[in-house]
Amino acid sequence: MSNGTATMDRATSELTLDNLWGTPEGQKILSCMQCGTCVGTCPYGDVIDYPPRRIIGMLKAGQIETIVKNDGLLNCVNCYACMTKCPRGIPLTEVLLPLVKEQVLANLREVPAELQKALQNTFRYGNPMGESPRKRADWVKTSDVPVRILHQDPKPTDVLWFVECYTSYHPRGQDNTRATARLLHALGVDFAILGNEEKCAGECVRLAGERGLFDTLSDYTMKLLQKYRFKRIVTSGAHAYDCFKYQYPPRGFRQEVHHTTPFLAQHIRELKPRLSKKLNYTVVYHDACALGRHNGFYDEPRTLLQAIPGVKLVEMLHNRDNAICCGGGGGGMWLDTYYKAKGCERLSDRRVKEAVETGADVLAVSCPYEVSRFEDALKVLGYEKRMIVRDVVELLAESLEA
Amino acid sequence: MSVLVLLKMVPDVVEELEVSADGKSLDTSFLRTILNERDDHALEQALLLKERHGGKITVIALDAPDMDDVLFTALAKGADRAVKVTDVPEGLTTHAAARLCAQVIATGPGLLPVDLVLTGVQALDDLDGLSAPLLAQQLDFAYLGVVTGVAVDASGQGATVIKEYAGGVRGEFAVRLPAVLGAQAAEKPPRYVPVAKVRAAMKAQAIETVPAPGSGAGAALVEVQQMAKPVVSSHAEMLEGSPEEVAGKFCELLAKRGLL
Numbered sequence: 001m002s003n004g005t006a007t008m009d010r011a012t013s014e015l016t017l018d019n020l021w022g023t024p025e026g027q028k029i030l031s032c033m034q035c036g037t038c039v040g041t042c043p044y045g046d047v048i049d050y051p052p053r054r055i056i057g058m059l060k061a062g063q064i065e066t067i068v069k070n071d072g073l074l075n076c077v078n079c080y081a082c083m084t085k086c087p088r089g090i091p092l093t094e095v096l097l098p099l100v101k102e103q104v105l106a107n108l109r110e111v112p113a114e115l116q117k118a119l120q121n122t123f124r125y126g127n128p129m130g131e132s133p134r135k136r137a138d139w140v141k142t143s144d145v146p147v148r149i150l151h152q153d154p155k156p157t158d159v160l161w162f163v164e165c166y167t168s169y170h171p172r173g174q175d176n177t178r179a180t181a182r183l184l185h186a187l188g189v190d191f192a193i194l195g196n197e198e199k200c201a202g203e204c205v206r207l208a209g210e211r212g213l214f215d216t217l218s219d220y221t222m223k224l225l226q227k228y229r230f231k232r233i234v235t236s237g238a239h240a241y242d243c244f245k246y247q248y249p250p251r252g253f254r255q256e257v258h259h260t261t262p263f264l265a266q267h268i269r270e271l272k273p274r275l276s277k278k279l280n281y282t283v284v285y286h287d288a289c290a291l292g293r294h295n296g297f298y299d300e301p302r303t304l305l306q307a308i309p310g311v312k313l314v315e316m317l318h319n320r321d322n323a324i325c326c327g328g329g330g331g332g333m334w335l336d337t338y339y340k341a342k343g344c345e346r347l348s349d350r351r352v353k354e355a356v357e358t359g360a361d362v363l364a365v366s367c368p369y370e371v372s373r374f375e376d377a378l379k380v381l382g383y384e385k386r387m388i389v390r391d392v393v394e395l396l397a398e399s400l401e402a
Numbered sequence: 403m404s405v406l407v408l409l410k411m412v413p414d415v416v417e418e419l420e421v422s423a424d425g426k427s428l429d430t431s432f433l434r435t436i437l438n439e440r441d442d443h444a445l446e447q448a449l450l451l452k453e454r455h456g457g458k459i460t461v462i463a464l465d466a467p468d469m470d471d472v473l474f475t476a477l478a479k480g481a482d483r484a485v486k487v488t489d490v491p492e493g494l495t496t497h498a499a500a501r502l503c504a505q506v507i508a509t510g511p512g513l514l515p516v517d518l519v520l521t522g523v524q525a526l527d528d529l530d531g532l533s534a535p536l537l538a539q540q541l542d543f544a545y546l547g548v549v550t551g552v553a554v555d556a557s558g559q560g561a562t563v564i565k566e567y568a569g570g571v572r573g574e575f576a577v578r579l580p581a582v583l584g585a586q587a588a589e590k591p592p593r594y595v596p597v598a599k600v601r602a603a604m605k606a607q608a609i610e611t612v613p614a615p616g617s618g619a620g621a622a623l624v625e626v627q628q629m630a631k632p633v634v635s636s637h638a639e640m641l642e643g644s645p646e647e648v649a650g651k652f653c654e655l656l657a658k659r660g661l662l
Contacts, residue, residue: 102596106598106599107597110590110593111593111594116591116594119594120594123597124436125416130416131420132416132417134417134432181456195423209596210596210597210600211596212596212597212599212600212601213596213597214477215598216595216597229633349437373494
């Protein structure tokens, strides 16, 4: 489910700001009636100098230079809010904003240090944290269940589990990964991982404006995937899911792709009888932008949470298509210091305030960026005793019989 | 003005280093090399000077794995020429490498005359920071190290150079050009260059190669006898228990040692 279906059968990498007007996407953009809904719905609409409405107006007036010499668009967290609400169905987040952002990044006098480091690390080590690529699969040693690594045992697999970066390296991400391994194992899914051969799928560097880096990463991953036989990809990364679904097919990727949350929801019948441990939590679910607004997975995580005995599900004021982004998309994961220096409220802070107001004691998430972002925000705001953050898969694994 | 920047690859310590079987060198089987961080600062300083004064930047490097990527990145950032020295004898000492670089600068095509030679003041494998002063001595140029800022005079005959000392003290020096400068840090952090620009440089620009001149390396004056990982000593005591218990034990310990 997406508003920008026009881009799906063609590599967006062929588009540039110069050739845009001759394409169906460009024609769609020209249909903008300057209503300003995009500005109203943008989580940074109050601070961003050039929201989509103004960008389109200035593009039409031939004033693109002004926009790309301004760093304001770095605030765009690619949350798909403007695109979802656009009454003309213009592919803002899918097409226009990444094209403009690429030029913004190329024209920046100084790339914010955290972002620069993340991009350089991703190029060199295949992960934004700058961890050793030879340690990517080290978490497997701490897994309760066996995890097959394809380069050690390359026989065909049903599910190729694309683990992704934060889930491979971040201590809290590894909790998600161990939980996912237990769940896949419990369901009897035939799965294997790429291990140390895996590198970042590249979605967030692409949306941060580094299309060349995305090309390098996707070329690498496409070549790697051809080495192995598998039926489908299941990934822990919400952005990786988006990437395999929309960016990889024009590069020759033909297999099915699932994100872990909706994938597990498909197995709810087998899974539910196994969820025997009662968890007496009041849970509020935060919709990840890439899963919710961009792909319509609103019910799947909620169905899973409600299958856990003892869980009481509540909702935030802004939920489903109105959810507020955690601030980590589009490079935002590596721009917190920059936002702070500009005096912008961090979106993760804004989001946990709303979550705490519900009175829930668990904030459930399904994107690997959110665990550390929300845990940090809870600490910063002094709420760490009132609420904990858990990935949906962590809660499911906790409830799973021993 | 004409600026030469010397770039060098060093072991990347993100990967754990291993000593090879001979006990005298690094195991290169998993070793990856990365541009010496201070050399990256030297390049940035050169780019800032070019932005201010115009002129031409030539980056020079002795051949090493992944060197081409680094040289193309330098071209994408704004260097004008990239020169790679090939057929470099293995296991050069700092002394021999400096002599080789001096020969390349003296005899390589169009590298002289030069106003400034910039390179990192230190490297992981040259913590003494000998490369740059040895090079200056070979070329008979002035040398200043631990440099954090450069302003070239209007005449182009001299420069004002900021040198860093311990305790936040800085010195300002007037230096006659040509000179060799060992960069501690550029005036701003090394810039980012998008991968697409590096790819474009790979298509549009070329790396010039110069064979290593002569065999003037000479006999090594210093020899590595042994290389070993530090022996792990178990002096750290881990305090176990709940945060309250740990805090209690910690305070007890401080009191016992007379630190409270």
